[in-house]
Amino acid sequence: MDDGQVLLYANSVNARYDTIPFPWLVFGEKVKVNTVFLRDSTGISDSMLILFGGAVNRGVQAGHLKMLNGYIEFFMDSSLAECYLQLKEELDKLIENKLQNPGLDILKEGKYLVLSVQELVSGDQCEGRFVFGRDSKKQASGNDKFTKDGTNPKSLLQTLLMRAGHSPPKYKTKHLKTNEFRALVEFKGMQFVGKPKKNKQLAERDAAIEALAWLTHTSDNSANSDDDSPIDVTDNMLKLLGKRRRSKRRPG
Numbered sequence: 013m014d015d016g017q018v019l020l021y022a023n024s025v026n027a028r029y030d031t032i033p034f035p036w037l038v039f040g041e042k043v044k045v046n047t048v049f050l051r052d053s054t055g056i057s058d059s060m061l062i063l064f065g066g067a068v069n070r071g072v073q074a075g076h077l078k079m080l081n082g083y084i085e086f087f088m089d090s091s092l093a094e095c096y097l098q099l100k101e102e103l104d105k106l107i108e109n110k111l112q113n114p115g116l117d118i119l120k121e122g123k124y125l126v127l128s129v130q131e132l133v134s135g136d137q138c139e140g141r142f143v144f145g146r147d148s149k150k151q152a153s154g155n156d157k158f159t160k161d162g163t164n165p166k167s168l169l170q171t172l173l174m175r176a177g178h179s180p181p182k183y184k185t186k187h188l189k190t191n192e193f194r195a196l197v198e199f200k201g202m203q204f205v206g207k208p209k210k211n212k213q214l215a216e217r218d219a220a221i222e223a224l225a226w227l228t229h230t231s232d233n234s235a236n237s238d239d240d241s242p243i244d245v246t247d248n249m250l251k252l253l254g255k256r257r258r259s260k261r262r263p264g
Contacts, residue, residue, distance in 0.1 A: 018042075021049040031186040031196050033205060036061050058086065059136040062096050063103060063129060070097070099129060137207070165220040172227065173199055183219065185212045195219040 020027040021043065034055030041051040061084075062068055062077065069078050074090035077097070086093075106122040119126060170180050181199040188194055192208035195215035204226065206218030 018048045018050060020053060021051045024051060024053060026053050026055070029186065031184050031194070033186065033188075033194050033196075035203075035205070038065075057133065057136040059096075059133045062086065063100050063133070068097065068100060095132070099125070099132065103129060165217050165224055169197070169220045169224055169227075172224075181220070181223070183216045185215055197223050199223070 026032055026037075032055045034057060036056045036058070037050070037053050038056055039050040039053040043049045043051060061079075066079060070076065070093075071078050071082075071085065075088050075093045077086040077088075077093055078084070079086075102122075102125050106118060106125060109121070110116050110118055166181075173179070173181060178200055181197045183195055183197050185193050185195045188208055190208065192210060193212050193215040194206065194208045195212070195218065196203055196205045197216070197219040198204075202223075204219055204223040206215055206220075206222050209215040209218055
């Protein structure tokens with residue numbers, strides 16, 4: 013069921029922040045007044061959701077994981093996907109054992125398992141990089157194409173969206189306690205968060221690069237990162253966002 017606009021309860025700790033730098037938000041209570049409000053909310057990463065968020069199943073291709081019958085999908089390197097599945101299986105067994113034996117010392121019984129989970133979760137920078145079919149390995153080697161030759165990633169992103177018939181992207185920037193800035197870019201109901209940067213301009217550029225990396229990754233047949241020829245990102249963009257618009261032009 014679609015609740016429409018959802019807001020954080022005014023007394024919630026998270027309501028103090030303009031942007032929550034996590035790709036997922038879990039909550040304990042949902043209250044309907046004039047709109048829907050969430051209470052007891054906590055931001056979590058992809059890793060936390062996969063390991064502690066319920067049943068996870070393999071998808072149709074290597075590195076594809078699904079939750080809620082495919083409502084949530086993750087795409088990653090196949091070896092990393094298997095690592096998540098194996099850790100989750102062992103973690104579920106440990107938790108079930110604890111429930112059946114309350115006196116069990118989890119840290120003693122599952123010492124290395126807990127350390128492995130901690131290592132995996134702490135290494136997740138909360139970028140949401142496994143969602144929407146994004147391949148983090150290919151992104152890391154190919155994002156330079158959005159800034160080479162003086163290209164402005166913000167301008168490129170806006171141009172692609174406008175050509176596809178969509179509204180310009182909107183940016184939100186948060187000043188972190190580390191005196192750095194983290195930006196979020198939103199368009200067509202999707203949000204992409206960049207890495208912390210020393211000023212707002214760089215933070216927004218990085219958020220735009222994250223969005224472009226997803227928009228241009230439509231298949232495994234991505235352009236070779238060693239190829240200096242320009243990538244036809246407009247074609248990829250239209251494939252992702254222009255399908256509905258083009259389908260209306262077809263005769264009924």
